[in-house]
Amino acid sequence: xxxxxxxxxxxxxxxxxxxxxxxxxxxxxxxxxxxxxxxxxxxxxxxxxxxxxxxxxxxxxxxxxxxxxxxxxxxxxxxxxxxxxxxxxxxxxxxxxxxxxxxxxxxxxxxxxxxxxxxxxxxxxxxxxxxxxxxxxxxxxxxxxxxxxxxxxxxxxxxxxxxxxxxxxxxxxxxxxxxxxxxxxxxxxxxxxxxxxxxxxxxxxxxxxxxxxxxxxxxxxxxxx
Amino acid sequence: xxxxxxxxxxxxxxxxxxxxxxxxxxxxxxxxxxxxxxxxxxxxxxxxxxxxxxxxxxxxxxxxxxxxxxxxxxxxxxxxxxxxxxxxxxxxxxxxxxxxxxxxxxxxxxxxxxxxxxxxxxxxxxxxxxxxxxxxxxxxxxxxxxxxxxxxxxxxxxxxxxxxxxxxxxxxxxxxxxxxxxxxxxxxxxxxxxxxxxxxxxxxxxxxxxxxxxxxxxxxxxxxx
DNA sequence: CGGCCTCTGTGACCGCAGTTACAGACTCAC
DNA sequence: GTGAGTCTGTAACTGCGGTCACAGAGGCCG
Numbered sequence: 001x002x003x004x005x006x007x008x009x010x011x012x013x014x015x016x017x018x019x020x021x022x023x024x025x026x027x028x029x030x031x032x033x034x035x036x037x038x039x040x041x042x043x044x045x046x047x048x049x050x051x052x053x054x055x056x057x058x059x060x061x062x063x064x065x066x067x068x069x070x071x072x073x074x075x076x077x078x079x080x081x082x083x084x085x086x087x088x089x090x091x092x093x094x095x096x097x098x099x100x101x102x103x104x105x106x107x108x109x110x111x112x113x114x115x116x117x118x119x120x121x122x123x124x125x126x127x128x129x130x131x132x133x134x135x136x137x138x139x140x141x142x143x144x145x146x147x148x149x150x151x152x153x154x155x156x157x158x159x160x161x162x163x164x165x166x167x168x169x170x171x172x173x174x175x176x177x178x179x180x181x182x183x184x185x186x187x188x189x190x191x192x193x194x195x196x197x198x199x200x201x202x203x204x205x206x207x208x209x210x211x212x213x214x215x216x217x218x219x220x221x222x223x224x225x
Numbered sequence: 226x227x228x229x230x231x232x233x234x235x236x237x238x239x240x241x242x243x244x245x246x247x248x249x250x251x252x253x254x255x256x257x258x259x260x261x262x263x264x265x266x267x268x269x270x271x272x273x274x275x276x277x278x279x280x281x282x283x284x285x286x287x288x289x290x291x292x293x294x295x296x297x298x299x300x301x302x303x304x305x306x307x308x309x310x311x312x313x314x315x316x317x318x319x320x321x322x323x324x325x326x327x328x329x330x331x332x333x334x335x336x337x338x339x340x341x342x343x344x345x346x347x348x349x350x351x352x353x354x355x356x357x358x359x360x361x362x363x364x365x366x367x368x369x370x371x372x373x374x375x376x377x378x379x380x381x382x383x384x385x386x387x388x389x390x391x392x393x394x395x396x397x398x399x400x401x402x403x404x405x406x407x408x409x410x411x412x413x414x415x416x417x418x419x420x421x422x423x424x425x426x427x428x429x430x431x432x433x434x435x436x437x438x439x440x441x442x443x444x445x446x447x448x449x450x
Numbered sequence: 451c452g453g454c455c456t457c458t459g460t461g462a463c464c465g466c467a468g469t470t471a472c473a474g475a476c477t478c479a480c
Numbered sequence: 481g482t483g484a485g486t487c488t489g490t491a492a493c494t495g496c497g498g499t500c501a502c503a504g505a506g507g508c509c510g
Binding site: 174175176186187190191194204206207 | 459
Binding site for chain 4: 155156157184185187188191206
């Protein structure tokens with residue numbers, strides 16, 4: 001059930017408008033030389049201290065990039081969605097270094113992996129593509145700095161509140177999953193959620209948290225007691 | 226006491242070998258169009274939510290890039306030395322976004338600030354310069370990810386040990402300064418240092434910590450109890 | 451229905467880090 | 481030398497977050 005070359009090109013351009021700057025010839029070539037990879041949820045996309053096989057464009061699914069400890073705790077650094085790209089990978093490619101975190105497929109994941117040579121060529125020849133990549137870098141760096149600040153200075157209930165707010169009206173996730181994003185453990189998340197429920201900010205259900213007082217939650221997230 | 230153009234060019238190339246890839250014509254032009262800035266220790270080089278005046282090359286001194294809180298606590302994100310460049314700035318320039326942290330001059334600081342247009346031109350036309358900038362990005366991202374992990378998962382005594390190890394044989398700094406790097410407070414650093422001294426790992430003096438058992442300290446830093 | 455597995459709730463306990471509030475020690479300027 | 485300012489030590493207390501050890505509760509499957 002492989003999409004034809006031109007179908008693929010269309011999907012690609014829809015997700016990555018920047019690729020519109022390529023001539024159809026280059027784009028076709030890209031689609032042909034790039035390796036297509038499918039991964040089941042939960043499988044590792046890349047691992048710490050590994051070197052890097054190419055530049056991935058995400059067609060479907062997401063990658064969560066995490067640090068984890070020997071004791072099994074885990075912490076989300078960021079999430080890569082279709083349309084942006086795994087900047088850690090570009091950083092490895094361009095910096096000729098190794099991964100410094102793990103990437104894990106979250107939904108069924110489809111990638112198009114550009115070989116390094118092609119990636120370098122695009123960077124060199126396509127100003128818009130280059131801009132696109134730089135943009136990603138800039139965002140990630142800002143995000144990471146923000147994350148450092150939050151982990152260093154904010155209480156866990158604030159960070160939890162913020163996380164919930166970012167997830168829309170009702171959040172479908174286990175407490176364990178939330179803990180893994182925050183770098184904490186299940187029991188604490190349960191305890192804090194109970195606290196939030198007690199304040200009438202959320203309503204809890206199995207694998208589900210419904211936000212009922214968005215403003216209150218935001219106030220908490222912003223450091224208001 | 227202004228250095229002549231060619232003297233400046235020499236200093237620049239000595240610190241930034243990558244600039245060797247420029248023709249002397251371009252290099253001279255660079256020296257002429259770039260703005261030279263001198264700042265006293267402690268003054269702000271840039272501030273959060275500010276936008277960005279250009280790409281700085283550091284001729285002398287260092288910049289510490291920090292996040293700080295309303296309550297006066299402070300945390301070092303990284304330090305910029307002559308030879309590397311303030312990547313947060315490039316990220317602002319290239320991502321057309323704003324600073325997300327503060328930069329503070331540490332020693333008497335001398336910068337050469339390239340106007341954005343010139344910077345973009347170098348990025349576009351000079352593959353080696355581009356590579357250089359990408360390299361910086363890659364390193365910073367890896368460093369920041371590492372920092373997140375440490376703040377999230379490591380105890381303060383471990384992080385303190387690591388910090389001391391990175392500073393050579395004897396560290397000249399106040400406890401407050403160390404606390405500011407770690408995102409902690411003076412009393413805790415004092416307490417922990419006393420602990421380290423008690424274990425025979427360091428010897429304390431006024432504004433000075435001498436490492437006497439490097440291996441022991443490393444063991445502590447690596448998570449060994 | 452019964453058994454298994456995952457998810458959640460909860461209480462007791464602990465330790466690290468931060469806060470508050472001092473006191474003493476050292477340095478430097480006058 | 482005297483006093484101001486900075487740096488350090490330190491004790492008492494607090495609270496957050498983590499650990500341990502369970503007990504239910506809901507879902508899924510045979």
